[in-house]
Amino acid sequence: MAETPPGGDKVNWNSWHDFWVMGGYAFYVWGSYAATLLLIIAEIALLKMRRLSAVRSLRQNTNTQVS
């Protein structure tokens, strides 16, 4: 009862374990992808923070104008 390899029957990987180990290069491959993912998350977070503070000062300005 052979389990379907990850990715279907395109036999790149015989098991999930092989996938994670990445032929011994796990540190380099996953290190690259993890760093990229972290940077993208950080960028999105910074973007959201910037928008938040811009909207906040917009609200302050608008409300103080109301006499």
Place this chain on the structure above:
Amino acid sequence: MGALLRAVIRRDLLLAWRRRSDVATVVLFFIIVVSLFPLGVGPEPDLLRKIAPGIIWVAALLACMLSLQHMFASDHADGALDQMLLAAAPLGMIVAARAFAHWLISGLPLVILSPILAIQFDLSPELSPVLTLSLLLGTPILTLIGAIGAALTLGLRGGGMLLALLVLPLYIPVLILGAGAVDAASAGLGADAHLLLLAAQLILTGTFAPWAVSAALRISAE
């Protein structure tokens, strides 16, 4: 217009003569930085001979950059810069004249000193003229490119460090060609290609940099 440009150059040289210590500082900086490297890497002659062109070039590059801060700063402070912007002659020509004067004061001394410093590194006598020639062609380029940075950062808080950050990446091709000329000569490949490329870059920079400096000066002085 020729008279105006000659007057600009004469004025700059006169000001520099009155502030001789500023000029001397740049030269001394150059000498000291060059001397630091043997102290850092050890006195072994073979190694020093090999790294001499790179070191002398980097030191010249840093010394040029140091001196650039003053290029427009004092004129900006006392209003002479505004006069320049309003002058009848095209700003680009005035800028070119000022850059030339600045090079005479801070670039040419380095070129003249380089053979003496090359002796410190026991650079072979055939290579020393190549080094001097590469600096002769390269230091004006450094002055012109640096003038762009000086104009952009005029009066800013970040000052010298910001100028360095802007200008050093742009200096890299000049460094590669200049130091590479000597390396190529020592490898027997001949420095012609490098020196010709340096000359080409000098012509290009001389043509376009004054325009960029003028635009930057107008932006900074508004």
Place this chain on the structure above:
Amino acid sequence: MNQPILLAGGVNVFKYAAPQTFYPLAGKLMPWFFWTAALLCAAGLYIGFFVAPTDHQQGEAYRIIFIHVPAAWMSMFIYVVMAFWAGVGLIFNTRLSHMMVSALAPTGAMFTFVALWTGALWGKPTWGTWWVWDARLTSELILLFLYFGFMALQAGIDDARRADRAGAILALVGVVNIPIIYFSVKWWNTLHQGASVSLTSAPTMAATMLSGMLLMALAAWMYSIATALHRVRSIILEREQGAEWLKHLPEATK
């Protein structure tokens, strides 16, 4: 504030040059670009990991290419786009063009850093050292300095108009220098044959590898547009403070 009109095929091209009209447009478009990027990325990674075969020479380590190359491409492309909008801003004196330049820079710097980081992680298993002074990586490093210089210059100038225009000059000077820098670095690299192999000798590209890479490149492109649109909206809010139209935005009163 006179609005010039430039008709292209009957459409007023300059209509969206005003922050007021661009702001809502950017808001509507941004999510589309983001989710398109996410989909393309998923497709690209699927092909990259589950369809593309192992490389004979480099083993599984080559799979870094699906990030490294798209990031490197985007880092250079974004700088060129920045220079384009910088030129437009200087010629037509449009604030929004300058705002777009500022909006693009951080994403460009991010991709440049990713290219360098992944380049190092690729270099270690394949060539044995963390850093290889090959022409492409060294040029990427210099490009990172150019990005940082631009952002530092803008951060150091308080007056928005001066910051815009000084940055624009710097971006244009930079873009002119990039080919010069690249060729001189390449020259330098070939003469100093210490590191005689370069990371650019990529594995022979199977069609699946190439398509994975192209999908990831498209994903990076869509992502860059999304982040630029989002960031420029914040910049508009920051810069246009006091303008009447801002007060009527839904965000202003909640």
